[in-house]
Amino acid sequence: MARALSLYVEADTFVQKLDPMVKLLYILIAILIPFVILPFRWVGAVFILLSCVLLLYAKVFPRVLPLLGFSFLILISIVIIQGLFMPGNKTPAVEIFGLTFYKEGLLYALTLCIRVLDVLLAFALLVLTTRPSDLIQSLVKRGLSPRFGYVLSSALQVIPQMMSQVDSIMDAQRSRGLETEGSLWVRLKAFIPLIGPVVMSSLLETRERAMALEVRGFSASGKKTFLYEREPLVLDKILQWALIASLVISLVARFTVL
Amino acid sequence: MKAVVVENLKYRYPSTERLALDSVSFEVEQGEFIGIIGKNLAGKSTLCEALVGLVPHFYKGAYGGRVVVDGVEVLSSDVSELARHIGIVFQNPFTQVTAAKLTVYEEVAFGLENFGFERSEMVDRIDYVLKLLGLYEYKDRNPFELSGGQMQRLAIASIIAMKPSIIVLDEPTSQLDPLGSEEVFKAVQSLSKEGITIIMVEQKMEKIAQYADKVMLMNEGRVIDFGAPEKVFSRSDLETYGVEPPVFTSIAKRLNIKDNDTGLYPVTLEQMRRLMISEPHRS
Amino acid sequence: MNLIEVNSVSFAYTEGVSVLKDVTFSLNEGSVAIIGQNGSGKTTLVKLLKALLKPNTGDILIKGVNTKETTAAKLAKTVGLVFQNPNDQIFKNKVLDEVMFGPLNIGQSVEEARENAIRALETVSLVDKKEENPYDLSLSERKLVSIASILSMSTDIVIFDEPTIAQDWWGKTKIKSIVRNLVDCGKLVITITHDMDFVGECFQRVIVLSKGELLLDGPTREVFSKEDVLRTAYLEPPYVTQLWRAMGYEGVLLSAEEFVKYYESRLPNS
Numbered sequence: 001m002a003r004a005l006s007l008y009v010e011a012d013t014f015v016q017k018l019d020p021m022v023k024l025l026y027i028l029i030a031i032l033i034p035f036v037i038l039p040f041r042w043v044g045a046v047f048i049l050l051s052c053v054l055l056l057y058a059k060v061f062p063r064v065l066p067l068l069g070f071s072f073l074i075l076i077s078i079v080i081i082q083g084l085f086m087p088g089n090k091t092p093a094v095e096i097f098g099l100t101f102y103k104e105g106l107l108y109a110l111t112l113c114i115r116v117l118d119v120l121l122a123f124a125l126l127v128l129t130t131r132p133s134d135l136i137q138s139l140v141k142r143g144l145s146p147r148f149g150y151v152l153s154s155a156l157q158v159i160p161q162m163m164s165q166v167d168s169i170m171d172a173q174r175s176r177g178l179e180t181e182g183s184l185w186v187r188l189k190a191f192i193p194l195i196g197p198v199v200m201s202s203l204l205e206t207r208e209r210a211m212a213l214e215v216r217g218f219s220a221s222g223k224k225t226f227l228y229e230r231e232p233l234v235l236d237k238i239l240q241w242a243l244i245a246s247l248v249i250s251l252v253a254r255f256t257v258l
Numbered sequence: 259m260k261a262v263v264v265e266n267l268k269y270r271y272p273s274t275e276r277l278a279l280d281s282v283s284f285e286v287e288q289g290e291f292i293g294i295i296g297k298n299l300a301g302k303s304t305l306c307e308a309l310v311g312l313v314p315h316f317y318k319g320a321y322g323g324r325v326v327v328d329g330v331e332v333l334s335s336d337v338s339e340l341a342r343h344i345g346i347v348f349q350n351p352f353t354q355v356t357a358a359k360l361t362v363y364e365e366v367a368f369g370l371e372n373f374g375f376e377r378s379e380m381v382d383r384i385d386y387v388l389k390l391l392g393l394y395e396y397k398d399r400n401p402f403e404l405s406g407g408q409m410q411r412l413a414i415a416s417i418i419a420m421k422p423s424i425i426v427l428d429e430p431t432s433q434l435d436p437l438g439s440e441e442v443f444k445a446v447q448s449l450s451k452e453g454i455t456i457i458m459v460e461q462k463m464e465k466i467a468q469y470a471d472k473v474m475l476m477n478e479g480r481v482i483d484f485g486a487p488e489k490v491f492s493r494s495d496l497e498t499y500g501v502e503p504p505v506f507t508s509i510a511k512r513l514n515i516k517d518n519d520t521g522l523y524p525v526t527l528e529q530m531r532r533l534m535i536s537e538p539h540r541s
Numbered sequence: 542m543n544l545i546e547v548n549s550v551s552f553a554y555t556e557g558v559s560v561l562k563d564v565t566f567s568l569n570e571g572s573v574a575i576i577g578q579n580g581s582g583k584t585t586l587v588k589l590l591k592a593l594l595k596p597n598t599g600d601i602l603i604k605g606v607n608t609k610e611t612t613a614a615k616l617a618k619t620v621g622l623v624f625q626n627p628n629d630q631i632f633k634n635k636v637l638d639e640v641m642f643g644p645l646n647i648g649q650s651v652e653e654a655r656e657n658a659i660r661a662l663e664t665v666s667l668v669d670k671k672e673e674n675p676y677d678l679s680l681s682e683r684k685l686v687s688i689a690s691i692l693s694m695s696t697d698i699v700i701f702d703e704p705t706i707a708q709d710w711w712g713k714t715k716i717k718s719i720v721r722n723l724v725d726c727g728k729l730v731i732t733i734t735h736d737m738d739f740v741g742e743c744f745q746r747v748i749v750l751s752k753g754e755l756l757l758d759g760p761t762r763e764v765f766s767k768e769d770v771l772r773t774a775y776l777e778p779p780y781v782t783q784l785w786r787a788m789g790y791e792g793v794l795l796s797a798e799e800f801v802k803y804y805e806s807r808l809p810n811s
Contacts, residue, residue, distance in 0.1 A: 008360065132358050154357040161357070161402065168629035171593050175624075176694065177617035177646030197632035200676060208353035211312055215346050216356070216416065217372035219338035225374050227367040227381075297709040298681050349680075349707070407579045432706050435579045435735045437775035461709060464780055502710040505738065505780045505797055512801045527780065531787045 007063070007127050007160065015058035015125070019236040020135045021142070022243070023126040029243050030122040035115060037250045044114035051121035060128040064121070071120055075113045082109035134230050146224065150213070162202050169194050259329050261424050261455040262286040262309065267323035269304060269313055278304040279313075280479040282323070288423070291447070291456040293470035293487070295463065297500025301479040302459045303349075306426045309457065310346045311337040328423050342373065344424040345417035349432055351409035354416070355401045362388070362404070362412060363397040369420045387415040390445055407438040414442065424455040431462065443469055463504040467491060467525035475499060488522040506530040542605050543567040544698060544729050545590065550599035552585060560585045562753045563599070572720060572730045574740040574761070577750035578775045583733045584625070586750065587700055590731075591622045603698070618647045621691035625702040625733075627675075627683035636662070636678075636686055637671040643694040654693070661693035662686075664719060680707050688719065699723055701732040705739050717743050741765070741779040741795035749774055762793045 010016070030051070034044035055061045082105040083093075089102035126135075136149035170190065178190055262285065269279040279301050286292055294302050307313040311332045314321040325332040328343035348354055359365040363384060370380045388394040391411040396404060401412060410433055417425060427446065431439040439462065447469050450456045460466045466473060466487065473490040475483040477499045483490050491503040494511075502508065503525070510516065510523040515533055517524065524530040545568040552561040561582045575583050588594045589601055592608040592615075601608045603619055621643070624630040633639040640661055644654035662668040665685040675683055684707060691699060704716050720743045723730045734740060740747060740761065747764040749757040751774035757764045765771070765778040768786075777783065778793065785794045785803075794800050 131360060133360065133364060136358060150356075150358055158357050165629065168624070168626070169632055171588070171613070172622075172624050172630040173632070174593060174613035175591055175617060175620075175622045176643035176690065177614050178642075179612065179614040194632055196634075201628050204676065205353050208348070208350060209355075209357065211316055212348065212354040212413075213356060214312070214316065214337040215310055215341050216369035217338045217341040217420070219336065220341065220372050221339070223374045225371050225377065225380075227364055227371060227377065297711060299679060405579045429707070433703075435577075435775065436737070436777055437578060439735075500709055500711050506784060509781070509784075509797050509800050509804075512797070513804060527784055527787060530784060534788055 008131055009058075009060045009063060009128050011059040011129075013058045013129075014233065014235055015054055015129045016131075017231070017233055018129075018239065019230070019232065020126070020130045020138045022236055022239050023130060025240060025243050027119075027122040027126060029247055030118055032247065033250050034118055037247075037254050041111055041114055044111075044118045047118045048114065048121055051118070051125055054125055055121065055128070058125075058129045060124075063128050064124050067120065067124060068117075071116060075116060078112050078116075079106065079109045082106070082112065133228070137226050137230065140224065146218070150218070154209075158202065158206075162198055165201065166191070166194055166198050169198065259288070260285050260326075261288045261290070261328060262457070263324070263326040264308075265324040267305075267308060267325055268321070269308060270320040271304075271317060272319045274319075277479050279308065282479070282481050284474065284481060284484055286424075286455060286457065288455055289450065289453045291450045291469055291471045292458070293466035293473045294457065294459045294476060295461075295466065295473060295490075295501055296476035296482075300476040300500075302476055303428050304479070305476070306346060306428045306457070306459060308332070309424075309426050310344050311335060311340045312346075338372070341369070341420065341422065343422055344426065345420055345422040346426040347410075347414050347417050347428065347430050349429045351406055351413050351433060354413040355409060357402075360400055361398050362393060362401055365401045365412060366416045366419050369416055373420065383419045383421070387419045390418070390448075391415045392441060407434040410434055411438070411442065414445065418445075418449065422454075424457065425449065427456070427458040429459050429461060431460070431465075439465070463491070463502065464506070464526070467504045467507075475501065487525045488517075488520065491525045492516075492522040543602070544569050544604060546600075546602040547586075547590075548600045548602070550586075550589060550596040550601060552582075552589060552594065552597050554585075560753050561589070561596075564750075564753075564755045565599075566748060566755065566758050568729055568731070570724075570727050570729050571746060572724050572744040573732075573746045573748060574744040575731065575733050575748045575750060576735070576737075576740060576774075576776060577756075580752075581750040581774070582753040583750055584702065587622065587702060587731070587733060590700065591620055592616050614646070617643065617694065617696070619696055620698045620700065621694050621696035622700045623688050623691045623702060623704065625706070627680070627687040630687045630690065631675045631683060634674050634676075635671075636667065636673055636675055639675055639686060640671075640690045640693050643690055647694060657693040657695065658689070661689040664692055664722075665689045665715060681709065681712050684708065685712070685715070688716070692719070696728075698729045698731065701730070701734075703734055704732060705734060705736045713739070720744075737765075737777065737779040738781070738796075741781065749776065761795060765795070766793045 030047045034047055055064055083101035084099060084105065086105035086108055089105045091103040092100050093103040093106055094101050139149040140146050173190060179186055264282055264284050267279050267282040268277060270277050282305065296302050304313060308325055309327060315337050327340060330340060330343055332340065356365060356368050359368060366384045366387060367380055370383060388397055391414060393411055393415060396408065401409065404412060410430060414430060431442050434442060443465055446456055470487055472485060473487045474481055475490055482499060483493065491507045496503055506527055507523045507525050510530060516522060517533060524533050547564055547566050550561060550564045551559065553559045575586065577583050589596055592611060592613045595609050603616060631639055633642060637658055640658040641654045644657050659668060662671055665688055667682060667685055667689065670678060675686055705713050708716065720730050744761055747761050748755065749764060756774055757767060757770055765782055768778060771777065779795060781794050781797060781800050785800065794803060
């Protein structure tokens with residue numbers, strides 16, 4: 001009950017009011033530029049910084065922290081695996097617990113970590129500052145199948161729901177004698193067998209929900225209308241062109257300077 | 259034009275052997291309030307699904323016979339188009355929340371948006387149904403913050419907003435407290451008075467007896483009986499079908515108190531009271 | 542020593558939104574129904590009894606042990622809770638495994654657990670489905686599996702959260718007989734329910750919650766006679782009681798059998 005029920009965070013900043021398409025464009029740019037066009041670590045870091053600044057300004061940064069915490073596991077494993085075992089490791093950099101980490105692997109791991117964080121934060125920006133219905137609306141207006149739009153936006157609410165179902169199932173397990181309070185290891189041990197049933201039950205619920213959507217005319221032919229129309233901002237166009245400009249500039253930089 | 263015409267409907271879910279619906283035939287007049295009763299797995303929910311086209315369009319499976327709803331043949335239409343004529347409210351309120359909307363108000367708008375209603379009409383309809391079901395004060399809440407009973411009423415409101423001429427409800431009050439149940443029945447009855455055809459699966463026999471014009475008893479995919487509540491509940495073989503009549507009828511059967519004109523037992527509190535006060539006899 | 546003691550318990554999920562206010566009562570063997578409108582605090586109270594939550598103020602003692610000083614898992618031997626939604630409780634992919642989970646956790650051997658699980662499944666008439674995946678069963682069957690999962694643990698206290706929802710007449714009859722058997726074996730059976738007929742037929746004592754406060758606590762007959770108080774909690778007595786009253790008689794009747802008996806005894810001999 002105390003858990004947040006949607007990922008969207010209401011606040012009175014331009015980020016929330018911005019056209020969701022611009023935020024989607026940002027994600028695209030945040031992937032294209034640092035991954036493909038200008039694949040330098042500092043470029044990725046710039047985007048990470050930019051996303052963080054925007055997340056802070058939009059007052060949603062606290063919500064990102066659990067996400068970061070979760071990805072931390074992935075990042076650490078990247079560092080360990082690449083640092084120790086990447087083929088092409090030659091130059092030893094540091095020794096921990098008798099294991100040798102190599103410079104080449106660590107640098108590569110850094111690149112990967114920056115990329116992971118870059119994408120994660122760009123998505124977080126979209127997800128935490130966009131009302132699901134605004135997102136669907138923009139996409140549908142541009143011709144996207146409403147079905148796809150629905151899948152996107154419902155995922156945003158369904159994930160927190162799944163989390164709270166995990167809570168309920170864990171309560172039930174505790175009631176039947178399985179210790180879930182205590183050390184991290186105990187809690188992890190109790191959590192893992194739950195993943196299967198929670199996903200299973202979510203799938204079943206998804207099916208029921210799909211039926212509920214159909215009987216509310218989801219696949220109806222004819223033009224759809226919207227209860228609330230998002231107010232377009234001047235900033236929408238400005239930022240859209242700014243993002244496109246940055247893409248062009250980076251392309252130019254790529255093919256001339258380099 | 260009849261609201262619902264079902265002719266020799268047969269249906270089997272995919273990968274099953276048993277017929278879920280077996281030669282079901284009946285008709286429902288416009289504006290009637292029909293209660294469907296029967297033990298679990300008797301085919302009641304399947305029949306509801308067949309009326310709105312989920313059977314066969316969503317579930318696939320083996321289908322035979324004919325279902326015509328508000329003049330539209332189910333087999334040759336699709337669920338979303340049928341939704342303009344017939345709406346359905348399911349048992350689980352939780353999975354009827356679209357999860358794509360952040361407030362109760364927008365949630366009700368979902369169906370209206372799909373059908374392309376003008377905004378002003380949307381607002382009128384949403385206001386009306388929210389007030390009808392006592393949800394207006396919650397209009398800005400996140401649907402998932404509501405209690406189970408409130409969510410159920412939201413599901414009903416969302417369907418009623420689309421103003422179909424027929425509404426099917428599959429055990430809509432199972433998660434509601436007595437007050438909530440009563441509110442739902444009253445709302446449904448007022449819709450019935452406006453001429454909307456109601457088809458409701460229920461286990462609360464006393465309520466069905468009170469509100470329904472006719473009762474359909476189902477068992478193993480078949481329609482066993484279809485008639486006035488007094489007629490169906492007076493049957494002596496209800497137990498074999500896994501059904502108990504309203505408690506008043508059970509008592510009346512034990513005390514052998516029946517209406518001398520019709521030869522049938524009372525099914526509501528009022529009927530029972532009147533019979534007992536006027537003829538305190540036993541034979 | 543009482544089996545359960547609830548002393549001036551208050552609880553709020555978020556500050557300022559009080560869900561339970563200063564609730565006090567004690568329970569011993571027998572059957573108790575906790576009734577009240579949705580949102581009156583019933584489920585929260587049950588979670589507090591199970592030490593899934595700890596009271597903000599006040600104490601709950603289960604067989605003398607304060608719930609603040611123990612965990613829900615440790616209490617599992619003593620208090621069994623059947624959740625309202627079986628999907629929140631069931632997580633194994635074989636019915637038998639699901640029903641054995643509890644007994645194994647509280648220290649029974651595999652043979653003991655298996656025996657108890659099978660016996661519990663027999664009680665709910667689902668023994669022939671023991672190798673099946675719970676998700677292939679219907680909702681009402683899953684509810685019965687979740688009940689069996691608790692019965693197999695043979696706890697002194699069994700709590701049911703809305704057991705009769707989604708059950709047909711046969712299922713309800715089964716649950717009523719389970720409750721009666723448990724009481725006959727000396728257990729304490731607590732239920733949260735909306736089903737007044739179920740309460741009237743199977744429960745000796747009724748606690749009424751309204752807006753987080755304890756409104757009434759007493760023998761079933763007594764509580765159901767206080768129609769005005771019940772109405773403030775949006776509750777009504779069972780239909781049988783209503784009929785008896787509608788006919789102008791005094792007193793509270795709780796079941797069809799009682800009605801028939803009393804009515805026949807009032808008739809002049811013919």
